[in-house]
Structures are given as C-alpha cells and as structure tokens.
Amino acid sequence: MAVTSYREVIPRTYEHKIGGSPTATRVFVATVDAPTGSSEVIGSIGIQHGSPHPDHGNLTCDGFSADETDRHHVTVTYTYSVPDPEDPEDPEQPPWLQPDSWAFSTTNASVACTEHYPFVGNNVSAILANTAGDAIFGISRAEAELKISISGSRLVFNLAAVKQYVNCVNRSPWAGFPPHTVQCVGVSASPARLEWQDQVIDYWQITIELVYRSSSHDLFLPNVGFHVIAGGKKQRAWTYVEQDGERVKVPAPHPVSLNMQGGFLCGPDQDGARGPNGGTPDDDQTSYFGAG
Numbered sequence: 001m002a003v004t005s006y007r008e009v010i011p012r013t014y015e016h017k018i019g020g021s022p023t024a025t026r027v028f029v030a031t032v033d034a035p036t037g038s039s040e041v042i043g044s045i046g047i048q049h050g051s052p053h054p055d056h057g058n059l060t061c062d063g064f065s066a067d068e069t070d071r072h073h074v075t076v077t078y079t080y081s082v083p084d085p086e087d088p089e090d091p092e093q094p095p096w097l098q099p100d101s102w103a104f105s106t107t108n109a110s111v112a113c114t115e116h117y118p119f120v121g122n123n124v125s126a127i128l129a130n131t132a133g134d135a136i137f138g139i140s141r142a143e144a145e146l147k148i149s150i151s152g153s154r155l156v157f158n159l160a161a162v163k164q165y166v167n168c169v170n171r172s173p174w175a176g177f178p179p180h181t182v183q184c185v186g187v188s189a190s191p192a193r194l195e196w197q198d199q200v201i202d203y204w205q206i207t208i209e210l211v212y213r214s215s216s217h218d219l220f221l222p223n224v225g226f227h228v229i230a231g232g233k234k235q236r237a238w239t240y241v242e243q244d245g246e247r248v249k250v251p252a253p254h255p256v257s258l259n260m261q262g263g264f265l266c267g268p269d270q271d272g273a274r275g276p277n278g279g280t281p282d283d284d285q286t287s288y289f290g291a292g
Contacts, residue, residue: 001037003044006030009075014056024059024080029073038066039198041074048092053080094196095153096203103149109213112220113139137222146212148182157189157204169217180216185209224255229262237264 009027016022030041042064053059059080067075115125128136170182186209193202211217228237237252257265 001034001040002032003036003041004031004033006041006045006076012055021082022056022059024053024056026053026078026080028076028078029069030076032072032074035068035071036074038068038074041066042076045076047078050083050092056080058082094194094201094203095192095205096155098153100150100152103151105147105149107145107147108142109145110140111143111213111215113141114220137224143213143215148210148212150208150210152206153192154204154206155201157206159189162187177212178216180218181212181214183211183213183217185211223258223260223265225258226252226255228256228258228264230264234262 006028009029013025014022015024026047028045028047030044032041047061047064049061049063051061053061060083061078062081062083064076064078067077069075114128116128117123118126128139130136165184166187168184169180170177172179174182187206188209189204189206191202192205193200195201226237227234237256238249239252240247241250242248259265
C-alpha cells in the first residue's frame with residue numbers, strides 16, 4: 001500500500017467577498033497501488049496546516065480532507081484562509097506544546113475612598129478626613145480594573161495545586177505589574193482529546209482569570225476605635241460637652257483616630273490637642289456624665 005503518484009487538479013478556486021477575508025481551495029488526486037491510509041496520502045503530497053498558498057502568500061492552509069474515490073485514487077482537498085492572530089506559529093504542534101494566549105478586558109469595581117483632592121487644579125491628594133483630622137468612612141468610589149484571561153492546554157491538571165493560588169495576590173513584580181496589584185480570581189479546566197502521532201491523547205484546556213488593580217488589592221484598615229490606651233490601661237474613648245453650664249466627660253459617640261501606641265491621635269479638643277502628632281493621651285480621671 002503506497003502512493004505511486006499525485007497531481008493537482010485545475011482549476012484552483014479563490015473567493016473574496018466585500019467586508020470578508022479571502023479564501024481559496026486546491027484539489028489533488030493521488031494514485032495508490034491499493035487502499036492506503038489518508039495520513040500517508042496527505043504526507044506524500046506534503047502540504048500541511050500553515051503551508052502558504054503558492055499564488056496568494058497571505059493565505060495559509062487551514063484544513064484538508066481526503067476522499068477515496070475508488071480503489072486506486074484518493075482526492076485530497078485543501079482549504080486556505082487568512083491566518084488568525086491567535087493561530088499557533090507551528091500548527092503541527094499539539095496544543096500543550098503551543099504558547100498560551102492572553103486576552104484583556106476592562107471593568108469597574110467599588111473600592112473604599114481614602115483620599116481626595118482638596119484644591120481645584122492641583123493633583124496633590126490628601127487623606128480623606130474632616131478638619132479635626134478624623135478619617136471619614138463609608139464612602140466608596142469606582143476604580144477601573146483590568147481583567148486578564150490566560151488560556152492554554154496541559155497534559156496534566158492538578159486541582160489541589162491550582163486551588164491554593166485562587167484569591168492570591170502577587171507579592172513581587174509579575175509580568176510588568178507591581179507587587180500586590182494582580183489577584184487570581186478563578187481557574188477553569190475542561191477535558192479534551194485529539195489524535196497526535198497516531199495516538200489518541202487526553203489533555204486539559206485551561207483558563208486562568210486575573211484582575212489587575214492599579215491601587216493594589218491591599219485592604220484599607222483605618223486605625224480607629226471606641227477604646228484608647230490612656231494611663232497605661234485600655235478604656236472607653238471620651239470627649240467633653242457642656243451640660244447645664246458645666247464641662248462634663250462623656251463617651252465618644254464615634255470611633256476616634258488612634259496613634260501607633262493606641263492613644264488619641266489628636267486628643268479631645270478640650271484637652272489641648274497639639275495637632276495630628278500630639279495631643280493629651282492621658283485620662284484626667286473625670287467620671288463620665290451620669291456615672292457616680
């Protein structure tokens with residue numbers, strides 16, 4: 001069983017519609033001495049996936065079919081088209097040996113607003129706080145995110161090993177992105193099968209979803225609370241109000257800003273605070289309003 005000869009059958013076809021890409025076909029007839037396998041016939045002709053068209057260099061072979069017309073003849077039809085940008089450089093390689101493909105899209109996410117621009121026409125930002133230096137919470141803003149999809153094929157897919165990376169953030173620069181800006185949000189895999197080198201091989205088609213956020217995926221953790229460390233002990237944060245003409249001490253109605261030692265960052269106004277880096281952190285031992 002062997003190919004004794006082959007020849008191209010004329011005419012060749014070429015088609016190019018308005019708004020579309022050109023296509024072409026070529027037909028060969030091979031003569032065999034007995035029924036012969038299609039792969040041997042196609043191998044004898046020598047045209048493979050990705051081979052250029054002899055008349056139209058921008059077209060490459062994207063498929064072929066073999067039709068055994070009788071015991072001694074096989075008709076092979078080749079189709080040509082403009083190669084897709086995602087087509088592999090070497091189409092004869094199996095999917096798991098081909099490079100991964102990347103796709104990008106944008107979306108918006110709601111994130112905590114921690115800074116503002118106090119001056120019109122000035123790009124210098126400031127911490128979002130009131131005039132007393134207390135942080136303002138509960139305000140969110142929209143931030144653009146870049147979604148990255150990486151698709152590829154693998155012979156082996158270890159779910160346990162991959163699972164540990166979901167929700168992780170890069171701790172060092174990766175693919176040109178700074179640390180803490182890229183998060184793995186999902187991994188998907190589906191089984192596939194093909195014939196390669198006369199063997200049927202099972203493999204996995206895998207897609208990894210990543211999200212890039214320029215402000216980083218770090219959480220904003222304000223150093224605030226209802227308690228302070230004053231006089232060497234933890235106690236309820238307080239402030240002062242005027243009650244019946246008297247200055248009385250009451251629990252702070254809102255969380256207060258804290259310094260790195262757990263004391264008041266600014267201090268109650270009536271304690272003679274000296275600004276964001278000063279204040280009077282010590283309790284004056286005055287009982288809260290209403291206490292004995």
